[in-house]
Amino acid sequence: MKKIKLGRDYILLSLFFVLNFLIQSYNLGKLVFVFTDAGVYLYSAKLLAAGLIPYKDFFLAQPPYLLYFFSGVLSLVNFDIKSFNFLYIIWGFLSIIPIYFITKKFTGSILLSSFSVILFSTFSELVQWEAHSFALRQASLPLLSFSLFFIYIFKKPKISAFLLGIFSLTLISNFLISIALLISLRKFIRENLSFLRIFLGISLLGYTAIFLIPNGYTNLIGYHLNRPFLGYWTRMDWIFDYAFATSWPILVFGLLGSLIVKKEYRSFGLFNILSLIFVMFGGKSFYNHYLTILAVGFSISSSFLFSFFLKIKFGKFLIVIICILSVYFSSYNYLKATLITMRTPDFFETVDILKTTPKPLFTFEPIYGLYSKKELTYHYFVADMRYFQVLGTNLDQTQYLDVIKNSNTVLVEPFMLRFLQKEVLDKIKEDFNLIYSKNENYIYVRK
Numbered sequence: 001m002k003k004i005k006l007g008r009d010y011i012l013l014s015l016f017f018v019l020n021f022l023i024q025s026y027n028l029g030k031l032v033f034v035f036t037d038a039g040v041y042l043y044s045a046k047l048l049a050a051g052l053i054p055y056k057d058f059f060l061a062q063p064p065y066l067l068y069f070f071s072g073v074l075s076l077v078n079f080d081i082k083s084f085n086f087l088y089i090i091w092g093f094l095s096i097i098p099i100y101f102i103t104k105k106f107t108g109s110i111l112l113s114s115f116s117v118i119l120f121s122t123f124s125e126l127v128q129w130e131a132h133s134f135a136l137r138q139a140s141l142p143l144l145s146f147s148l149f150f151i152y153i154f155k156k157p158k159i160s161a162f163l164l165g166i167f168s169l170t171l172i173s174n175f176l177i178s179i180a181l182l183i184s185l186r187k188f189i190r191e192n193l194s195f196l197r198i199f200l201g202i203s204l205l206g207y208t209a210i211f212l213i214p215n216g217y218t219n220l221i222g223y224h225l226n227r228p229f230l231g232y233w234t235r236m237d238w239i240f241d242y243a244f245a246t247s248w249p250i251l252v253f254g255l256l257g258s259l260i261v262k263k264e265y266r267s268f269g270l271f272n273i274l275s276l277i278f279v280m281f282g283g284k285s286f287y288n289h290y291l292t293i294l295a296v297g298f299s300i301s302s303s304f305l306f307s308f309f310l311k312i313k314f315g316k317f318l319i320v321i322i323c324i325l326s327v328y329f330s331s332y333n334y335l336k337a338t339l340i341t342m343r344t345p346d347f348f349e350t351v352d353i354l355k356t357t358p359k360p361l362f363t364f365e366p367i368y369g370l371y372s373k374k375e376l377t378y379h380y381f382v383a384d385m386r387y388f389q390v391l392g393t394n395l396d397q398t399q400y401l402d403v404i405k406n407s408n409t410v411l412v413e414p415f416m417l418r419f420l421q422k423e424v425l426d427k428i429k430e431d432f433n434l435i436y437s438k439n440e441n442y443i444y445v446r447k
Helices: 002-025 038-049 065-076 081-107 110-121 141-152 157-168 172-184 186-191 193-212 216-225 232-259 263-281 288-311 315-341 345-354 366-372 386-391 397-405 422-431
Strands: 409-412 432-438 441-446
Touching: 002 081, 002 110, 002 315, 038 065, 038 366, 065 081, 081 110, 081 141, 081 288, 110 232, 110 288, 110 315, 141 157, 141 172, 141 288, 157 172, 157 193, 172 186, 172 193, 172 216, 172 263, 172 288, 186 193, 186 263, 193 216, 216 386, 232 263, 232 288, 232 315, 263 288, 288 315, 345 366, 345 409, 345 432, 345 441, 397 422, 409 422, 422 432, 422 441
Parallel strands: none
Antiparallel strands: 409 441, 432 441
């Protein structure tokens, strides 16, 4: 009987996984959002694969460890971004395996386990674009989910600590999430001190190594400390105006489930609440996509709320209705647009032109260089020109002219237009021929 039930679990998980893969991969090669962080971090991974040292040779605002892994994946597919994105989707949705089995352990219900996976898979802030085009926060979720898996399911504290340590080295904010988990697992840690030793060893060694690299502290800590402070009321407004509009089921159900969780799993609810506090108030900056780190914990704790329905007549029917209606009214139309119907033909038209132009390419948006397989003109901020937008700084005219001098193709797009001095733009027009112009995208090739 146990084997039959386990087989049912595997069949359900396979169906969820295949469905997620098909939906997330549907628009690959048809849709690219230039404004996401995919270009910044994937070009950083490309520089790592070329042997450059982060912080010393190029600016990087986050720890490089997970990027080293993905630089290896990029090398395996010969830096073909579409092929990479297929593999990245598989990686990202591995999280549904721990979510399913942890929920089943907590509730004993296949229905609620499926409910948790559905909430995770329809969390708009998570899956709308960066689940299939790369983002560090989303890419770190399997590490967190499997760390929890080896705490609650397989009882392997050393493996769990190792995964949590790597998770904490992915983003500075992930270190705070890890601390939230440690606080909530005080009893578990007292019984498994090796868990704490391994986690602290990995985390401290990882961050110490970064601070020993020239510019490591400046890039990783100084940059974030110098970012403009975003008021807490503004953060709340953003959540309700944007994230809450399309992602309220997992946020509401997850928070309520964390507050009323059964006594034996109260530590998990505490982990979620502390994580939410750290995400919202733990740094000077905030964007709605920061909430995606809550996806694993909140999808599981959502089931705690609905486990009470299992005890009443027609409770399972109510759970199904609430799940379907909440997801439909909050996310269906929005996700259908962003994952199925939306296209960005201008991006691919620009990329096709860039494939025919001489390298190196100067652009503020590395995603164009990745898709066109063009080397970007090297300078310290080559992978992340958004640094200037965040801190309100800029290269001086001489520095821009030096970059222009070493470039054979220049892509001027809206982001670049906001920062280039008139004299630099005039120099581009003087030394380069304009070969393409459409919707504020201009491609110049050296005369």
